[in-house]
Amino acid sequence: MGKGQPSYTDEEFVAAIRRDDERALAQLYRLHFPMISHYVLQNSGTDDEAKDVYQEGVMVFYEKVRDGSLELSCQIKTYLYAVCRRLWLKRLAEKTRFGGRLDDHEPFLETGAEADLERAEEKERQLGTMAQSLDLIGEPCRSLLEGFYLLDKSMQQLTDEFGYTNADNAKNQKYKCLVRLKKLFFNQYQESN
Amino acid sequence: MKTEADYYALFEAYRAGGLADAERTALEHRLAADPALAQRLTEFEELTGTLTGYGRRLALRQRLAAIHADMVTEQAPRLDLAKVAEQDERGEQFASGQAPRPMLRISRTEQKLRAFWQGHRATMMVAAAVAVLAVFTTLLGLEMYRTSQQTSSSRNGYTMLRREVERIKRDQRSMNRAITQIDAGAPAERLNPGKFSGTGFALTADGYLVTSYHVIQGADSLLIERGQQRFRAETVFTDVAHDLAILQITDKDFTGFGRLPYAFKRGQSELGEKVYTLGYPREDLVFNDGSLSARSGFEGDTGFYQVSIPVNPGNSGGPLLDDRGNLIGVVSGRQMDVQSAAFATKSSYLMRLVDSLSAAGAGKPYNLPRYNQLGGATRPQQIRKLQDYVFVVKVYE
Numbered sequence: 124m125g126k127g128q129p130s131y132t133d134e135e136f137v138a139a140i141r142r143d144d145e146r147a148l149a150q151l152y153r154l155h156f157p158m159i160s161h162y163v164l165q166n167s168g169t170d171d172e173a174k175d176v177y178q179e180g181v182m183v184f185y186e187k188v189r190d191g192s193l194e195l196s197c198q199i200k201t202y203l204y205a206v207c208r209r210l211w212l213k214r215l216a217e218k219t220r221f222g223g224r225l226d227d228h229e230p231f232l233e234t235g236a237e238a239d240l241e242r243a244e245e246k247e248r249q250l251g252t253m254a255q256s257l258d259l260i261g262e263p264c265r266s267l268l269e270g271f272y273l274l275d276k277s278m279q280q281l282t283d284e285f286g287y288t289n290a291d292n293a294k295n296q297k298y299k300c301l302v303r304l305k306k307l308f309f310n311q312y313q314e315s316n
Numbered sequence: 317m318k319t320e321a322d323y324y325a326l327f328e329a330y331r332a333g334g335l336a337d338a339e340r341t342a343l344e345h346r347l348a349a350d351p352a353l354a355q356r357l358t359e360f361e362e363l364t365g366t367l368t369g370y371g372r373r374l375a376l377r378q379r380l381a382a383i384h385a386d387m388v389t390e391q392a393p394r395l396d397l398a399k400v401a402e403q404d405e406r407g408e409q410f411a412s413g414q415a416p417r418p419m420l421r422i423s424r425t426e427q428k429l430r431a432f433w434q435g436h437r438a439t440m441m442v443a444a445a446v447a448v449l450a451v452f453t454t455l456l457g458l459e460m461y462r463t464s465q466q467t468s469s470s471r472n473g474y475t476m477l478r479r480e481v482e483r484i485k486r487d488q489r490s491m492n493r494a495i496t497q498i499d500a501g502a503p504a505e506r507l508n509p510g511k512f513s514g515t516g517f518a519l520t521a522d523g524y525l526v527t528s529y530h531v532i533q534g535a536d537s538l539l540i541e542r543g544q545q546r547f548r549a550e551t552v553f554t555d556v557a558h559d560l561a562i563l564q565i566t567d568k569d570f571t572g573f574g575r576l577p578y579a580f581k582r583g584q585s586e587l588g589e590k591v592y593t594l595g596y597p598r599e600d601l602v603f604n605d606g607s608l609s610a611r612s613g614f615e616g617d618t619g620f621y622q623v624s625i626p627v628n629p630g631n632s633g634g635p636l637l638d639d640r641g642n643l644i645g646v647v648s649g650r651q652m653d654v655q656s657a658a659f660a661t662k663s664s665y666l667m668r669l670v671d672s673l674s675a676a677g678a679g680k681p682y683n684l685p686r687y688n689q690l691g692g693a694t695r696p697q698q699i700r701k702l703q704d705y706v707f708v709v710k711v712y713e
Contacts (some may be wrong), residue, residue: 131416156387178380185376227448246369255372261322271681273371298328305363 131197139242140188152181155200159207168211176214181205183243249312256307264300271297322357324420326478327360385708449539474614476530476559476649477713478514479597479630515634515647516540516646516709517656518573519670520683523565527633527709528648529554529711532561538709540571542563553673558665561633562711576685577701578635581642584611590627591623592646593660594699596708603699604631606656608644612635613659615649620659622647627658633709635659640699641690 126232131139131147139147155176163173187193195202257265263285270276270284278290278297287293330343331334347354423432433440433523514531518524532538532551540547540563547570549563585591585608606625613620622655623636627650636645645660674682690698 139615145379148379149386152383153387156384164431165433167438169431169435174384178377178384181380182373182376186373209525249366250370250373253366257370268367272367273374275371294325295321298324300516301324301363302320304475305359308363309359309553 127258128221132196136199137193137195139189140185141191143189148185151199155203158181158204160199161314162204162208163211166211166215168215172211172214176207176211177203179210183239186243186246205237206240209237239310256304256311260300260304263296264303266295267297268300319335323353323356324360327357328364331361339481356449364706373496394557396708431628443509445617460462460483474649475629475652476528477597477627477629477632477647478528478531479632480512487665498541499523508629511713512711513596513630514632514709514711515630516707517594517633517635517643518576518705518707521563521573521576521685522523522680522683523572524552524645524680524682525563525565525707526635527561527563527711528545528554528559528646528661529559530565531633531709532711538563539710541708542704542706552679553669555665555669558669560646560661560669562651562667562669562673570592574707575689576705577689578637578641578643579685579688580667581638581644582667583664584662585638587611589644589688590639591625591644592695593625593627593631593634593636594706595627595631595647596706597628601706602631603702605695606658608638609657614649617659619665620648623660624656625656625658626656635702635706636663637690637702641688641693641702 131150136147136151140151159177159180160170160173163176164170168176184193184199184203185207225285257268260268265283267281270281271278276284276295281287282290282293285293285296287296325341326335332339344658347357354539404515512531513529514526516527516531519526532554535551538549538551540549547565547567552562552564554561587610589608589610591608592603592607594601594603596602604625604627605630606623608621609624611623612618613622621636623645625636625647627634627647631647634647635643638644638646642663644663646666647658647660647664650656650658670682670684671677690701693701
């Protein structure tokens, strides 16, 4: 038995994830977790930190695949390693307690991870602003927008849930909410820029 | 006039493809013509795009968390029920196509310890290194301090008997202070008691003295004291190997000791001979006696006698005399780990040294006493005559 060969090749993984194959994602996740966990633990991290870093790395990879913008010039494993390593080094630098001792002597690999990470960070910031704006907008707008955009509920469902007389009323309410959200979102986004 | 919300309804319908052809082309024309409207559309798209992206991100995070939780729970029972798990795994492998990974079984405490070790490994290693370094530095420092303390006065259990006056000085200071308090008017005589002191005795009537080399070792200036009398002296010659030093009094008003009552023995003395010494281990003259117990000194050094006289720091350089008042040696040191083993330089070596100095003809001639006036006298009589010729040698560094 021992360490079996992965049953998907890298191309198959990418294809399966593009199809939104839950099992492929789960398997990819399990396949590379020990590597990242080991790396983080070796570099003064904890189990939880390893989990966070790895999930963030997988998210970057997953979203790239879903966008269809992934140009993989190396193995998935290498890509994930590069992304997670950068993420972890950044976190370590923020912690600064162990600032001097970073295990950063590895040869630079052209994985495209750096550029991807920058884009991912930008997106992260955008999403963070969105989360803040949603917090600020207040009820019932928040529930309405979350129901429609985040939870993919239909307008009819929302109409019933919120007790609007008809779907048009609900829709109008939704558009008003969107306008408010727009103001909040762009104000905050500009501020943070 | 349309409100912004109305536009949003329009845009949503436009994006969803729910507009009639005519309406759509009209909107597209307007978008092309009106940049403000186009801007509004991009904002709308960014907003909704971010919203859905946010939704997807949340969902993905949940999925990953679920996968992680699955993975963790899956591993736990697999470890507990190794056999079942093995079968399971085989089945699972076929089912999911996933290879089993070997896993280490670790208890919770060990896990915590490991995490701690992983997190603080560097710090702990530094701490350990510092601790080890500190321990060894301390030990080494102590050892070096001890050896440096020893080298001056003793080595290998051999102790040279010059007295460090520092301690006594402190006592004297406090005494002086007490005295000045008693009669505050009179200025107390402040005497520098010197750093070390030993004993010396007259070699000739005209101002030569003998003491041990180690007493005057490293001396800046020497002071010879007997009761209230004080003379300056300087070193004329030293013999390190036999621990001898010859001093000469340099004071102008020094007239001479008078005739010396003892004579120097040129030959060897016999074992078992009764011997005694006078010296200044304290501020006062102290007598001690014993017998000559060996004709060689420390570690078989034939330049010395071993004598069974209890001697103390300060006795160094004192005269060693036999029953008939012949000077047979100069007290030099003692062995710490042996009961009352003191050593004294043989007088024959002193004589040889004096002879060679006279032959060289440097300085004043050495007129050694020829006759012994102590023979037949009792001990106390001998000592009464002797005591005028035994001095404190004070050394200033």
